[in-house]
Amino acid sequence: MTELCSKNILIVEDDKEIREAMKDALEIEGYNVSVASNGIEGLTSLRANNNTCMILLDLLMPTMSGREFMDIVKKEDIICSIPIFIHSSVANKENTTGAAGWIKKPADLSVILEAVKGHCS
């Protein structure tokens, strides 16, 4: 059970094409992937399934942005310690404070997989 839990990843990304490609890439590597297209969907998914080992998060999203999502997660018991890795075209040192790491789009798949491996192996 612990083994399974540590392989659960949540992708919060509004672009369907990126979301699907990352999901496939991670599933090929053996991870269990949940997807959400904005912050609100992300929170719902996280609260329903809190044994997630990592969140891959976009910043610019409608309904609820990545930053708002992260601020809420960081204040909530149980889910607050889940590492968040930011994957966004506008990511920088300032707007990713509190994240486990960040990378600008378009990113190398290997960098994303490396980051995930660091937290979910």
Add this chain to the structure above:
Amino acid sequence: MLIKIPMQDLLSLELHNYNSEDKSSFKELRDFFMQAPVPLAILKGPEYFFTLSNLPYDTLTGRKAMGKNISEVFSPDEIKHILPLLDAVYKTGVPYIGKDIPFNLADEHGHVHNKWIDVAYHPFRENDDESIKGIFAVFQDVTDRVIAKKIMAKSEEKFKQLANTLPQMVWTATDVGKLDWYNDVWFEYVGGDRAQPGDDIWARAIHPEDLDAVTTAWQEAINTKTLYRKEVRFKHAKSGEYRWHVCQGSPILNELEQIEKWTGSCNDIHDQKTAFEMLELERDVRERVIGALTHDLRTPLAAAKINAQLLTRKIPTEEMLNKVANRISNNIDRADKMIQDILDASQIKAGEKMNLDIKKYDLNELIMVTVDDLQDIHGARIVFNSNENFYGHLDASALKRMIENLINNAVKYGKELAPVTVKLKQLKDSIVIAVHNEGVPIPDDDQKTIFDAYQRTHSAKKGVQRGWGLGLTLVKGFAEAHGGQAIVRSSLQDGTTFSIIIPQDLRNI
């Protein structure tokens, strides 16, 4: 000190009948009178006999008056003016005060001088007697003051003449900041009649939104006695346009550092200011568009890159391999489409003719395919009630892009999760495609400019949605290239509907 000596005794110094103490008092009083630095005279009886005139009086009038009748002192012409005044005081007991009275007075050498004198004629009573015995005249030479005033008036006149030759608005204000003169340019600009006293010309024309700031700044300048400077909009009477002016005013201070007057001007800076604002706006737009463009172009590139790198990894099935390869191709198309949008928008903005590929299509099917594609992305909230066999001659790619833009906007800016309805109908020889969404209406002002390139409404800018502000420019441009038009109707009750109206058969146009 009580004086009980008839005036003639005092004047003739016939004082041998009086005791020495009284004599001393008379002497003292007489000295005081004679040595007073102000011109003084006493004229007695109805003939106005000068019982006393001191040296300043004689010097001012240029003649020795004491001991003479008025007719011996003044010429008949002078008497004609003086006598009625003296008679009135003598009869009524009401003093006469005259300010700045002009006199032609000869000096001891016979040279005549123009002088201005403040004159006071008071009734003269002796002892406790109530009856009027003569006139007590007090003069003050105010020639210098009057000349200074005349010089000032002349220089003011010159200033006004000069100000009326200037192309800008010129004004003056009183010490307390009340505008009291405007040059001709004001009246040409503001229109209406010339100012009546107390009429605030500037207040007729000022933009209501600028009034508070101007009043505050003006009061501040008055309080601190410093330069006033403010940009303000005034309504141009002929065009009805509010134009920007920069108004400046300087206080003129007297020797006590008090404000004596204000002079100022207002220059029309509207064209410079508007040009500057346009530059600022263009800069903002450029930065915003580049920002949005960079982000949006990176999205398909990011998707293509992940998929391309996925190809180098162990892909389990051929089906998945095809899916990944297709995704790469689709995302390159997405990026290319964005670039095409920018090029087309530039072409539309430059007023260039768009090339259309006109063919016969079933519009119903064309819209259905477009809606299906978008339903994949946005879900079943996109509703299209199809008709059957609705043919038209037009450019299918342009029509698809118009509908895509309108639906994407409706999803982006309309009420969340509420349906977006697409309708197709015929209107005489034209077809109408209408896309409707619920939600906050577009303000009237924004509706007027919403189709302009790089123009995003205030509510769109405030919202979380990004955009380049090109989508509706493309819709309008394509509609017009088809000989049609794009319109918007938006209200709280009915929601927002964007409609494209184009001829059904473009071959006939």
